Amino acid sequence: MDSLTQIVLGAACGEAVLGKKIGNKALLFGAIGGTVPDLDVYVGNLLYGNAIDAMLFHRGFMHSVLFSVVGAFGFGWLAHKFYNSGRRLNTTTQKDWIWMCFLALFTHIVLDCFTPYGTQMFVPFSESRIAFNNIAVVDPVYTLPFLVCTIVLMFFKRNSNRRGVWLKLGVGISTVYMVLTLCNKLYVNFIFKQSLIENNIPFSRYSTQPAIFNNVLWYGIAETDTTYAMANYSLLDTKNRFLDFKYLPKQRAIQVARYKDLKRLVKFSNGYYSIYKVGEKTYQYNDYRYPLLDSNDPNSSVFSLQLFEENNRFNMKPFEPKFDNFKVIMLKLWQRIKGI
Numbered sequence: 001m002d003s004l005t006q007i008v009l010g011a012a013c014g015e016a017v018l019g020k021k022i023g024n025k026a027l028l029f030g031a032i033g034g035t036v037p038d039l040d041v042y043v044g045n046l047l048y049g050n051a052i053d054a055m056l057f058h059r060g061f062m063h064s065v066l067f068s069v070v071g072a073f074g075f076g077w078l079a080h081k082f083y084n085s086g087r088r089l090n091t092t093t094q095k096d097w098i099w100m101c102f103l104a105l106f107t108h109i110v111l112d113c114f115t116p117y118g119t120q121m122f123v124p125f126s127e128s129r130i131a132f133n134n135i136a137v138v139d140p141v142y143t144l145p146f147l148v149c150t151i152v153l154m155f156f157k158r159n160s161n162r163r164g165v166w167l168k169l170g171v172g173i174s175t176v177y178m179v180l181t182l183c184n185k186l187y188v189n190f191i192f193k194q195s196l197i198e199n200n201i202p203f204s205r206y207s208t209q210p211a212i213f214n215n216v217l218w219y220g221i222a223e224t225d226t227t228y229a230m231a232n233y234s235l236l237d238t239k240n241r242f243l244d245f246k247y248l249p250k251q252r253a254i255q256v257a258r259y260k261d262l263k264r265l266v267k268f269s270n271g272y273y274s275i276y277k278v279g280e281k282t283y284q285y286n287d288y289r290y291p292l293l294d295s296n297d298p299n300s301s302v303f304s305l306q307l308f309e310e311n312n313r314f315n316m317k318p319f320e321p322k323f324d325n326f327k328v329i330m331l332k333l334w335q336r337i338k339g340i
Contacts, residue, residue: 001115001135003038005143006108008150008170010034013103015153015167021092022083023158026100027150029079033104036071037062037112051316052261052307056268063109064123072102114178116209116289129268133209134185135178140213142181146174181215184235191233192220195242201229207272207289217337219291221272226250228272228288236339243340248288253277261314265305281309285316293329 014030022029044057061067076098083092112119118131135142149170153163188208196203203222211217211232220242222229227249231242251274256262265285266273272288276299287303294300306317 001111002138002143003035004147005138006034006038006111007031008034008143008147009107009111009174010104011150012146012167012171013107014100015150015163017100017103018092018096019163019167020158021096022088024154027154029083030100030104033075033101034108036075037067037105037108050261050313051318052265052314055316055319056264059112059117059119059129060127061120061123063112063119064121065106065109066124068102068105068109071105072098075105076101114181127267129270131270132182132185133207134181135215136210136212138213139181139210139215141215142174142177145177146170149173181210184210184215184218188218188220188233191240192218192222192231192242195220195231195233195245196222196229198241199229199245201245203229207270209289211291211333211337213333214337217333221288223272228274230288230292232291232336234337234339236337238339246292248274250274251276253283259314275307278306283307 008031010033011027011031013034014026014028018026018029040058040060040062043062044054048054048057077094079101080092080094080097083097084090084094109119109121113121113130114132114135115137116131116133117137118129120127121130122128147170149166153166153170156162156166185208189206192206192208196206201222202224204224206220206222208218208220211219216236217232217234219232220230227247229245229247231245233242237243253275254262254277256266256275262275269287269289274286274288276284276286278284283306284299285305285307286299286301287305288301290302292300293302303319305319307314308316
């Protein structure tokens with residue numbers, strides 16, 4: 001999920017393990033630990049000259065269970081060496097730091113699994129992405145109560161039982177909401193499947209996910225032999241069905257099987273994609289796991305990549321989300337959430 005959410009969750013892990021021993025400093029160290037996996041964005045750019053390789057490195061090894069274990073021992077040892085000196089000598093143990101680092105790293109990758117982007121948590125043993133698609137990458141309803149509870153507990157002394165109460169309250173509220181989003185996911189899947197059947201859409205598979213910033217408005221995509229069928233549904237709609245399906249052709253401007261880079265992108269997109277030729281050796285790759293900004297424009301995909309051939313490989317220009325008019329987009333989002 002977004003960086004703020006991961007910082008709050010990491011801080012909660014720090015408080016749970018070391019709060020009574022080092023007070024608010026536990027929140028700081030936990031927050032740092034919860035941020036580490038997302039540094040793979042910068043590590044990928046340092047390791048790879050190809051932008052596709054760098055993008056696919058994100059939520060790869062540094063979001064794996066193996067990294068959580070190895071990183072816990074490495075960062076835990078380092079943090080203990082840094083902290084265990086002077087007046088702080090023997091106030092904490094190396095075991096405390098290793099356990100705190102493991103919780104901060106592991107909860108980060110587990111939380112990311114609930115989002116549509118997915119996480120390769122079993123690398124290097126498997127490159128499959130785990131994605132439950134039940135919560136948006138940014139969801140204030142999950143984050144803000146958790147953040148408020150974490151801030152409140154900072155004002156109590158480290159030995160106060162009230163710190164534990166507020167910590168449990170923050171974790172409890174966020175967990176209950178996460179369970180609610182999973183229930184919504186099951187319900188929306190049922191509604192989408194029924195909508196496909198009633199509209200006589202001969203789908204082979206389908207996928208649903210919530211729109212950004214909320215868990216009320218949902219996007220669904222289904223695959224047929226030649227097209228993708230897309231529609232939206234709000235839990236506040238008067239009819240419990242996905243309406244106004246849009247159909248986009250499966251555009252394949254290039255043979256994916258010939259290029260390893262394209263095959264990796266297709267796997268990343270879970271097979272929901274189209275490729276349009278836009279120039280000499282340049283292409284637009286649309287990832288249809290994410291909705292269109294303009295339902296009448298197949299090239300208005302939120303996740304659209306500009307590809308070009310380079311040194312017998314494919315590379316891409318830096319990814320920039322298409323939010324030309326953020327205010328208008330948010331207004332349309334809010335209007336659609338309210339239902340039709």
